[in-house]
Amino acid sequence: MIRLEQVSKSFKFKGKTHHVVRDVSFTIPRGRSVGLIGRNGAGKSTLLRLIAGIAAPDRGQIIKTASVSWPLGFAGSFHTALTGEQNVRFVARIYGKDTEALVSYVEDFAELGQHFRRPVGSYSSGMKARLAFGVSMGIAFDYYLIDEVTAVGDTNFKKKCSMVFHERLKESDIVMVSHSAGTLRQFCNSGILLEDGKLTFYEDIEEALQIHQSNMAERTRI
Amino acid sequence: MIAALRQRFRIIAALVIREITTRYGTRIGGYAWAIIEPVAFIATLSLIFSAIARTPPLGRSFMLFYATGYLAFWIYRTMADQVSKSVQVNKALLTYPVVSPLDTILARTTLQIVTQFVVCVAIFSGIFLLIEHFSSISPAPVLAAFFLAISLGMGIGITNCVLFHFSGLYEKIFQIVSRPLFFISGIFFLPDSIPHPYREYLLWNPIAHIVSLFRQGFYPTYRAHYIDISYVLALSASFVVAGLSLLAVFGAKVREA
Numbered sequence: 001m002i003r004l005e006q007v008s009k010s011f012k013f014k015g016k017t018h019h020v021v022r023d024v025s026f027t028i029p030r031g032r033s034v035g036l037i038g039r040n041g042a043g044k045s046t047l048l049r050l051i052a053g054i055a056a057p058d059r060g061q062i063i064k065t066a067s068v069s070w071p072l073g074f075a076g077s078f079h080t081a082l083t084g085e086q087n088v089r090f091v092a093r094i095y096g097k098d099t100e101a102l103v104s105y106v107e108d109f110a111e112l113g114q115h116f117r118r119p120v121g122s123y124s125s126g127m128k129a130r131l132a133f134g135v136s137m138g139i140a141f142d143y144y145l146i147d148e149v150t151a152v153g154d155t156n157f158k159k160k161c162s163m164v165f166h167e168r169l170k171e172s173d174i175v176m177v178s179h180s181a182g183t184l185r186q187f188c189n190s191g192i193l194l195e196d197g198k199l200t201f202y203e204d205i206e207e208a209l210q211i212h213q214s215n216m217a218e219r220t221r222i
Numbered sequence: 223m224i225a226a227l228r229q230r231f232r233i234i235a236a237l238v239i240r241e242i243t244t245r246y247g248t249r250i251g252g253y254a255w256a257i258i259e260p261v262a263f264i265a266t267l268s269l270i271f272s273a274i275a276r277t278p279p280l281g282r283s284f285m286l287f288y289a290t291g292y293l294a295f296w297i298y299r300t301m302a303d304q305v306s307k308s309v310q311v312n313k314a315l316l317t318y319p320v321v322s323p324l325d326t327i328l329a330r331t332t333l334q335i336v337t338q339f340v341v342c343v344a345i346f347s348g349i350f351l352l353i354e355h356f357s358s359i360s361p362a363p364v365l366a367a368f369f370l371a372i373s374l375g376m377g378i379g380i381t382n383c384v385l386f387h388f389s390g391l392y393e394k395i396f397q398i399v400s401r402p403l404f405f406i407s408g409i410f411f412l413p414d415s416i417p418h419p420y421r422e423y424l425l426w427n428p429i430a431h432i433v434s435l436f437r438q439g440f441y442p443t444y445r446a447h448y449i450d451i452s453y454v455l456a457l458s459a460s461f462v463v464a465g466l467s468l469l470a471v472f473g474a475k476v477r478e479a
Contacts, residue, residue: 049478053319056474070318077317081244093236094320096229 002028002051002068002143002175004199007060009050011043020046022197023060030066030142033174035184035205037212038194039219044177045071047194048145051175066142073147073177076128080121084112084131087120091135102138109164110134111157130157137164144168146176162186181209233321237312237329257341260296264289264345271410279412280441283354289345291409294436297338297371298429299403304330305379306386309476316477323473327383331376342368357442364439370454371432377461384468387476408433413448421448428454 004026010019020043028034028051036044049055050062052071070077078087088106092099107116110130120128136144165187178184184191184205191208193200195215202208246255268284278287308326315321346359386393407429413421424430431454434446469476 054317055478068319076314079240079244079312079314082240086240086243090236090240090315091318093239094233094318096232 001030001063001065003063003065004050005061005063007050007057007062008197009043009046009055009057011046013041018043019197020050021057021194021199024197024199025060026192026199026201028175028192030173032190033169033188034176034190034192034201035188035208036175036177036192036194037184037208039216042194044194045073045147048147048175048177051143052145067140068143069136069139069141069145071145071147072132072136076120077132078120078128081119083119084110084116084123087131088135088138091139095139097139102135105138106131106134109137109160133161137168140168140172142172144172144174146174146178148177148179184209229320230325233325234329234332237315237321237326238333240315241329241333256337257344260293260341261345261348264292267292267410279415280437280444281354283349285349285353286440288409289349290437290440291407291433293342293345294367294371294433295404295407295409295429297342297368298375298432300338301331301334301372301375302379302382304334305376306382308379309383309387323383323477324469327380327469331372331379334375335372338372339368360439360442362439363435366451367432367436367439370435370451370458371429373458373462374428374432374454377458377463377465380465381461381468382465384465384472384476388472403427403429406430412446414446425450428457 004021004024007021007024007026008019009021010017012018018041036047038044046055048071050057051064052068053062053064054071078084079090082090085103085107088103089099091097092102110116110127110133112127112131115123115127116131120131123131169187174187176184176188188205191202191205191212193202193208193212193215200208202211242253246252249255251258264285267288271278271288272284278284280287305327308330309316309323312321312326316323316326382393382396386396406424406427408424413424413430413434416424425448431449431451435449435451438444438446438449
């Protein structure tokens with residue numbers, strides 16, 4: 001379970017203060033995979049970083065009684081001077097996993113060939129995403145935090161990702177940020193709408209997506 | 223408790239390993255550059271000064287005089303530099319919530335202490351075997367100076383790690399102000415040779431005390447009565463406390479941006 005208790009968080013952008021959440025108390029229940037929905041700049045990624053624990057709330061606290069992954073996404077968590085393999089070893093060490101087992105799992109999974117032993121700085125974004133996906137799937141978490149992961153690789157690779165991912169979802173839940181309604185429908189069963197510093201939980205992802213769409217339409221009319 | 227300690231230890235060890243692999247990038251020789259650099263520098267200093275002076279201010283060996291002066295200074299400076307950048311260079315790795323800014327600082331400090339100790343032992347053994355059989359080393363002043371240089375460097379490094387993050391201007395100013403330290407820390411001369419009142423001014427610089435203390439261990443007849451260990455110790459402790467407090471308050475901010 002992940003619980004937000006009277007959490008407030010704001011950030012300054014171009015001199016204006018934006019409130020991501022304002023005095024929000026909220027529980028993300030275990031056993032639901034949720035999509036985080038909100039318009040651009042609402043602070044979905046920041047909320048994910050708060051949950052991960054790499055951003056601190058201005059006020060309030062976040063209580064976690066489950067293991068939560070790092071936010072997996074575009075922004076690389078890899079050290080660019082280290083090779084793919086060395087980065088995997090690093091992750092295995094900090095999470096106390098068997099390094100050799102994780103290395104061979106990721107090497108096999110990410111299909112990077114000889115690039116696996118070259119510096120991550122030389123990778124294309126697709127290669128980085130494959131490495132990131134491989135590493136995170138190699139470690140079991142109760143919650144996977146996923147920030148805007150688009151499909152990586154060819155159709156076969158996508159199939160493999162989707163398979164492994166759904167396998168993981170039997171045991172684990174996800175909190176996912178995505179602009180693609182299709183991706184959210186595919187992986188999430190519930191939705192959280194982030195708007196004007198408030199969070200609203202919808203049991204059904206469809207409902208959340210619909211309300212979000214009508215909200216957006218409302219805003220454009222004004 | 224034990225599990226938490228173990229995890230910290232694992233994380234710091236992982237950061238140390240990543241540091242050893244990447245500090246010198248793909249350069250041939252890798253981490254060996256940590257020793258090659260100071261050796262080359264001391265050799266150059268000795269060559270230049272042996273060409274313009276007949277004897278060093280102490281003893282007969284230029285190499286020993288500049289090694290004792292430069293290394294004491296180098297321990298402080300590399301520690302301060304390395305620690306002040308520990309969060310910045312590990313930015314990507316701070317995406318993992320289990321890694322904290324303090325871990326990156328502790329990892330760099332640990333590696334730096336070991337590296338500097340090994341470099342000092344290697345250089346002085348080299349000088350002793352190849353160049354000059356210096357009569358004796360008294361370990362107490364040498365180790366005390368080593369400890370003070372490390373503590374001061376660590377304290378200033380942690381403090382700057384936070385302050386540099388918030389102000390690029392301060393970082394520039396700090397670099398400009400600290401550059402002349404190299405010339406006023408008694409590496410090339412002995413503070414004893416500076417006339418009053420300038421010597422008193424010079425002795426506000428804690429590194430001058432550290433350099434002289436370090437030298438005392440190698441030159442048994444050299445008595446630098448002006449060394450004030452408690453002054454350097456108090457200053458170092460203040461910086462360590464200030465740095466850790468800044469980190470406790472602003473650590474999350476430092477990690478975020």
